[in-house]
Amino acid sequence: MKAERLKQLPPYLFVELDRAKRTLQEAGKDVIDLGVGDPDLPTPPSIVARLARAAEDPANHRYSFTEGIRELREAIARWYDRRFGVALDPQTEILPLLGSKEGIAHFPLAVANPGDAVLVPDPCYPPYRSGTVLAGAEVVPLPLLEENGFFPDLWAVSQKAARRAKVLFLNYPNNPTAAVASAEQLQEAVDFAKEFGSAVAHDAAYSELAFDGVRPMSFLQLPEAKAVGVEFHSLSKTYRMTGWRIGWVCGNAALVAALAQLKTNLDSGIFQAVQWAGIEALEGDQAPLQQAVATYQQRRDLLIDGLAKAGWQVPKPAATFYVWARIPTQEPSMAFASRVLETAHVVVTPGVGFGQAGEGYVRFSLTVPTDRIQEAVSRLAKAL
Numbered sequence: 001m002k003a004e005r006l007k008q009l010p011p012y013l014f015v016e017l018d019r020a021k022r023t024l025q026e027a028g029k030d031v032i033d034l035g036v037g038d039p040d041l042p043t044p045p046s047i048v049a050r051l052a053r054a055a056e057d058p059a060n061h062r063y064s065f066t067e068g069i070r071e072l073r074e075a076i077a078r079w080y081d082r083r084f085g086v087a088l089d090p091q092t093e094i095l096p097l098l099g100s101k102e103g104i105a106h107f108p109l110a111v112a113n114p115g116d117a118v119l120v121p122d123p124c125y126p127p128y129r130s131g132t133v134l135a136g137a138e139v140v141p142l143p144l145l146e147e148n149g150f151f152p153d154l155w156a157v158s159q160k161a162a163r164r165a166k167v168l169f170l171n172y173p174n175n176p177t178a179a180v181a182s183a184e185q186l187q188e189a190v191d192f193a194k195e196f197g198s199a200v201a202h203d204a205a206y207s208e209l210a211f212d213g214v215r216p217m218s219f220l221q222l223p224e225a226k227a228v229g230v231e232f233h234s235l236s237k238t239y240r241m242t243g244w245r246i247g248w249v250c251g252n253a254a255l256v257a258a259l260a261q262l263k264t265n266l267d268s269g270i271f272q273a274v275q276w277a278g279i280e281a282l283e284g285d286q287a288p289l290q291q292a293v294a295t296y297q298q299r300r301d302l303l304i305d306g307l308a309k310a311g312w313q314v315p316k317p318a319a320t321f322y323v324w325a326r327i328p329t330q331e332p333s334m335a336f337a338s339r340v341l342e343t344a345h346v347v348v349t350p351g352v353g354f355g356q357a358g359e360g361y362v363r364f365s366l367t368v369p370t371d372r373i374q375e376a377v378s379r380l381a382k383a384l
């Protein structure tokens with residue numbers, strides 16, 4: 001038995017690739033996985049220690065509230081002020097999430113009606129699309145093209161779709177393209193939302209992972225942004241806490257309240273010990289973050305320089321731990337990824353898995369040590 005709405009979800013395209021990878025591994029082959037977007041570096045020890053301490057306190061053993069502990073919301077507000085100069089009311093403008101994916105996937109259910117349109121970048125992080133489908137709303141894809149810096153051409157959206165749009169999803173620094181948005185680009189989203197009355201949901205999961213001195217901005221730094229939108233954040237990528245499940249949404253109070261109302265019916269908050277560890281992450285020593293950024297930058301350079309030597313020219317991304325590369329042969333991304341897996345035993349993610357406009361590209365994740373990147377590059381050089 002399966003509900004119709006599940007049948008509407010986009011198919012999981014990587015079944016074949018996953019199977020092929022496992023078959024190779026079971027046969028004892030040394031597979032280098034540049035597919036997964038999950039940091040290989042461990043969570044910094046001070047955060048783990050804070051969790052351990054908090055876990056021993058019986059006050060943290062009971063149900064939390066959907067809105068989380070006040071101390072966490074206040075720490076998030078202080079972090080936003082320090083990092084972006086944006087003032088947030090911890091009471092009404094911040095809501096902790098069980099990882100930002102949870103809030104992102106639920107957001108359309110909280111703010112869009114069946115039949116409404118939701119504008120979803122293509123290619124994109126899959127929950128924007130699946131959350132829209134599960135809410136019974138219609139996905140209107142926004143192609144992200146290289147010639148536009150992987151920012152959507154919002155004025156190319158038909159008037160009809162724009163007027164039906166309840167949500168405009170954006171994500172910068174972007175997964176999978178690694179693009180960083182300028183203030184002018186993000187301002188276009190504010191202007192669009194004001195004109196058509198849609199909400200903007202900006203996913204800033206990678207705001208802290210940027211290179212060469214680049215400091216990605218918050219959508220909420222734009223003067224009118226809070227009137228139209230929210231921003232999703234996560235501790236997962238910044239502090240290597242993907243398994244911990246902690247993130248937040250912040251910005252427009254009415255939108256935050258809608259998601260909070262939905263969530264009181266779905267979950268009972270984040271384990272409080274994890275919330276205390278989250279405070280430690282935001283307010284404790286930031287050296288492990290700086291070290292991680294330096295590590296990703298070094299891996300990025302190794303990969304890009306290595307691919308260039310093999311004749312594959314890929315621009316250096318300024319942020320995220322991904323490299324988005326146009327496939328140098330004429331193969332479709334799925335065929336290319338399969339061939340590279342079979343011949344070089346290297347896993348890359350086919351661009352089409354992130355949406356039709358991702359066809360012709362693959363995504364590399366910089367989540368393996370430098371010696372493995374070097375090995376992957378030399379194998380890829382032979383396979384090309």
Ligand SMILES: *Cc1c(COP(=O)(O)O)cnc(C)c1O
Pocket residue numbers: 037098099100101102125171175203205233234235236237242245246247
């Ligand atoms: C990894 C990622 C997230 C973070 O998800 P969590 O649920 O917070 O772990 C959010 N958005 C994008 C684009 C991501 O790649």
